[in-house]
Amino acid sequence: MKIFAHRGFSGIAPENTMAAFEKALAIKPDGIETDVHLSKDGKVVICHDETLDRTTNGKGLIKDYTFEQLQTFDAGSKFAPEFSRERIPTLEDLLRLIRQTDLALNIELKTDKIAYLQIEAKVVALLKVYDLVERTIISSFNFSSIAKVKKLLPEISIAALMKDPHTISDLWTRMAELKVVAIHPDHKYLDHDLVDAAQKRGILINAWTPNQPEELQRCFKLQINGVITNFPDIARQLLSKSNGD
Ligand code: G3P
Numbered sequence: 602m603k604i605f606a607h608r609g610f611s612g613i614a615p616e617n618t619m620a621a622f623e624k625a626l627a628i629k630p631d632g633i634e635t636d637v638h639l640s641k642d643g644k645v646v647i648c649h650d651e652t653l654d655r656t657t658n659g660k661g662l663i664k665d666y667t668f669e670q671l672q673t674f675d676a677g678s679k680f681a682p683e684f685s686r687e688r689i690p691t692l693e694d695l696l697r698l699i700r701q702t703d704l705a706l707n708i709e710l711k712t713d714k715i716a717y718l719q720i721e722a723k724v725v726a727l728l729k730v731y732d733l734v735e736r737t738i739i740s741s742f743n744f745s746s747i748a749k750v751k752k753l754l755p756e757i758s759i760a761a762l763m764k765d766p767h768t769i770s771d772l773w774t775r776m777a778e779l780k781v782v783a784i785h786p787d788h789k790y791l792d793h794d795l796v797d798a799a800q801k802r803g804i805l806i807n808a809w810t811p812n813q814p815e816e817l818q819r820c821f822k823l824q825i826n827g828v829i830t831n832f833p834d835i836a837r838q839l840l841s842k843s844n845g846d
């Protein structure tokens with residue numbers, strides 16, 4: 602069972618900031634999940650929403666600001682005042698950090714609402730520069746986006762993001778065509794039949810975002826492959842307990 606820190610250790614630090622990534626490293630999860638967009642001048646930047654409003658003191662769409670302009674916004678105070686120095690990180694900032702560890706990385710391409718020009722190629726190129734291709738899974742709710750990634754670099758691992766897998770028509774045929782290593786469903790829609798079907802096909806299941814102890818326990822019992830959680834510390838403790846350590 603792999604534990605991924607969702608948007609970094611977002612339970613205790615502002616999501617998708619360097620503070621959240623550093624706090625995640627401190628508790629040694631198996632990996633970190635993050636979300637990427639493009640700035641107006643084409644830099645790959647980290648944020649969950651397409652807009653700045655919820656997590657920063659900026660307003661409007663990320664794609665309408667250059668990277669330099671994005672750096673003027675405070676990405677931490679909305680979480681807590683002591684994080685006021687946090688800025689929107691670049692993907693490179695995170696890659697530099699991950700490189701110093703042995704952690705896995707799950708990069709979610711946020712291309713389901715905005716078609717960011719060449720984001721797939723930019724992310725792949727950066728992973729090559731930082732020599733992190735082998736440790737990374739690229740996921741997206743936009744299946745064309747992960748298909749593009751796979752075409753650019755066949756050896757990279759991709760995963761299909763979805764809410765309820767049962768609503769995806771011809772799920773397993775599509776997953777086979779895409780050559781995904783994993784599906785990343787909402788944990789609420791998991792059941793034994795789905796887990797069996799995935800296992801039979803050699804496809805992994807990493808579920809988001811079980812945060813409550815009982816949600817995490819259910820994922821462990823179902824014997825999926827990974828949890829993407831805001832509380833990797835609690836996940837680690839519960840997992841050790843359920844393994845009888
Ligand atoms: O990648 C798992 C999860 O992050 C997907 O949903 O909206 O939290 O990015 P969201």
Ligand code: MG
Nearest residue numbers: 634635636709
């Ligand atoms: Mg995400």
